[in-house]
Structure formats: C-alpha cells, structure tokens
Amino acid sequence: MRVTAFRAVLFAAVIAPVALSSQDQTVRIRAAKALDGTGKVLSNVTITIQGSKITSIGPDNSGAATYNLGTLTAMPGMIDVHAHVGWHFDKDGRYAARPGTPAQEILYSAENAFVTLMAGFTTIQSPGQANDVELRDAIARGVLPGPRILTSIRVLNERSGTPAEIREKVRQLKADGADVVKIFASASIREGGKQTMTEEQLQAVCGEANAIGMRTMVHAHSPESIKASVNAGCQQIEHGVFANDEVLKLMADKGVYFDPNIGVVLQNYLANKSHFLGIGNYNEEGFAFMEKGLALNEAMIKKAVATPKLMMVIGTDAVAGAHGHNADEIVARVRQGGQKPMDAIISATSLAARSMRLDKTVGTLAPGYEADIIALDGDPASDINAVKRVAFVMRAGKVYKR
Numbered sequence: 001m002r003v004t005a006f007r008a009v010l011f012a013a014v015i016a017p018v019a020l021s022s023q024d025q026t027v028r029i030r031a032a033k034a035l036d037g038t039g040k041v042l043s044n045v046t047i048t049i050q051g052s053k054i055t056s057i058g059p060d061n062s063g064a065a066t067y068n069l070g071t072l073t074a075m076p077g078m079i080d081v082h083a084h085v086g087w088h089f090d091k092d093g094r095y096a097a098r099p100g101t102p103a104q105e106i107l108y109s110a111e112n113a114f115v116t117l118m119a120g121f122t123t124i125q126s127p128g129q130a131n132d133v134e135l136r137d138a139i140a141r142g143v144l145p146g147p148r149i150l151t152s153i154r155v156l157n158e159r160s161g162t163p164a165e166i167r168e169k170v171r172q173l174k175a176d177g178a179d180v181v182k183i184f185a186s187a188s189i190r191e192g193g194k195q196t197m198t199e200e201q202l203q204a205v206c207g208e209a210n211a212i213g214m215r216t217m218v219h220a221h222s223p224e225s226i227k228a229s230v231n232a233g234c235q236q237i238e239h240g241v242f243a244n245d246e247v248l249k250l251m252a253d254k255g256v257y258f259d260p261n262i263g264v265v266l267q268n269y270l271a272n273k274s275h276f277l278g279i280g281n282y283n284e285e286g287f288a289f290m291e292k293g294l295a296l297n298e299a300m301i302k303k304a305v306a307t308p309k310l311m312m313v314i315g316t317d318a319v320a321g322a323h324g325h326n327a328d329e330i331v332a333r334v335r336q337g338g339q340k341p342m343d344a345i346i347s348a349t350s351l352a353a354r355s356m357r358l359d360k361t362v363g364t365l366a367p368g369y370e371a372d373i374i375a376l377d378g379d380p381a382s383d384i385n386a387v388k389r390v391a392f393v394m395r396a397g398k399v400y401k402r
C-alpha cells in the first residue's frame, strides 16, 4: 500500500519537472516574503533562475512570474546533515537490520529520498552505506527525485584497527568517493554512550582526514568522547546527549560544529518501538536508555543554545520511520531549546551548508547559488511550525512540488 502510493506520487513528480523546466528558459518565482538563509528577510521578492542556478533576487514585480507563490514564504531548501537515507522497515513492518536484495535496498532508499525531498529537504548527509553512492549519483544526474546526497559510504569505529590501518582506511574512503568520514567515538545511547575509540585511533582518523582534505563527523555521547574527538582535530560532533558545559564551550572555542539530535530520532524509536524491539541492542534496556535520553536531551539543548558562538547545525539522525519528519528537529530546537526561530532556520540552511563546505553552493538565496528553493505556508520566523508546511519544492532549478 505504502509502496503503491509512493509510486503514484513518484510518477506525477517525475513527469512534472520535465515539462516545467528547460536549461535555456528563465524562471521567475514571486513570493510575498523570502528568508535568504543568512538571517535577512526580503518582502515582495522575485527570484530569477536560469538552468540550475539563481541569477537574481530582489524586489522586482515587473514581468510575468513563472511561479507566483502568493503569500507563501520562500527560503533555501532545508539541509539535514545526518539522515540515514537507506534505513527502512521491511514488508512486515520490522526494522530491516540486514540488507535485502540490492534492488529492494535501493528502492527503499529512493522512497526515503523522495519523502525527504517532499518535506523540503534538498540536501542531506548520510552516514552512510555503500548503495548511497549509486543513489547520490542517480539523483545528481537529475533522473530520480531526491535531495542532493553526501555520504560517508562506511563508518570507522574502535574495531577499525591500528592507527596505521585506520589512516589507510581514510585514504580508501576518499578514493571510493566518500564526501565525509563517519566515526563512532562512543557506544550507542542504547549501551550508555561511553567512549569506545582510543585517543590514538581518533588522532589517526581525524589527523589523516585533515591531511587529505576530508571532513569528519563523530558519533559521541559522553563528555570524554567529545573532548577526545575535538582534541584530535575532528570537525563535527553528533548527538552529544551527555554534553556538559565544559565540552559545549570546547566545541565553540575550537570552531567544531555540533549536531545534537533532539527532536526526531528518539521520539521516532519510541513511537515505533514494536518495529525495532528484539533486534540487536533494541531491547528493553536499550529503550529504557532512550526514554531517559529524552529528558537528558531537553536539558542539554538548553545549555547548548545558551553557549556563546557554538555552531549548531540541523541533523536528525533520521532512521527507519523518520524520513519526511526531518523538520521536527527544527521545531524542537526552538520549542525545547529556546533557540530563536531565525537561528534555527540558519542552522538548517546557510550554517548547515558551511559545515559541509557547500557554503558557496547551497543554503542561501543569492545569485550564483543552486536554485534549491522551497516555500512554506506561513512565516517560520514567527511560527516555527511553518517549516512543516512545505507547499513548494525546487531543487537545482527543477520543481518537484507545488
């Protein structure tokens, strides 16, 4: 049922952009309001697009609009720096911990990519699985609707070997086309989140990545694992359920990005408990840890928001069942963390782009940027829930939802 409905929407979405866009034609989008992704608000704006790129943006009401968005609020397509696009439930509704056939796996990934795009997310970073590469490349060719994908392909952890072996694995990731290196410096939250990799291992992975120009993102819950990762030169910390004032300040001082996941992943696990329970560490003890994690996250995010100069980006850790709900993270940062709505929007757009070194490409509405443009029913700067009311999606100049 789910797959059939998906296919019907998929065909409608695929056919539409072919008819609506052409590389040569100038497309003009008019909106009552636009947020540029860096904190600026523009009124009665026209955005001009040629091919995949924005060529101008400003208060120009002359000429016909290709898409008149009326009272909607335009903004850059949202970015999720941590979404497991390949995770899914199988045909029995159970979390599929072991891969199915290659065809099944890539179709589930394509389904997740589609619902993520429809939710207004035009770029995601997947930490990561092997078939992300084929999915990433198909979407980049413009033949499959989905967000732009960056992937780690594989992960490194305490079992990845000696420092020398780890350095070799980092070089191999680069050779295989990985966009980022994903590292597990601590155990899962379902196992208490204590540090697992040694300082030498962390220095090897992040040292080698820095030497060859690759970015690093580190799963780290305990303060010790966060500290060791930051001191090893790693660039981004994920989760951080147990992050305290000391390590929050350390990340801010060292310019390390922080991606707390407080609004989607645990809520999704608890809501879908029966789909996960009994598989691996998804046992009663693991769920008890996650239940406690909700309150810990709520306390942590308030401290994180209050930490001066801490660069927080939007990432959800979207797993099976969570795809398409990515914007809940933005709402939670504001509702639970007390973050200003505009700061949360910047976290999901220009700052997230900067964390992925795409800050000259996406995340901002300005000439020269990719035309990744969405429109919301409402103004998220005053009503943050508007990020969940996505009425229009364009990615790289193609319209996928209107």
Ligand SMILES: [Zn+2]
Residues within 6 Å of the ligand: 082, 084, 127, 317
């Ligand atoms: Zn994750």
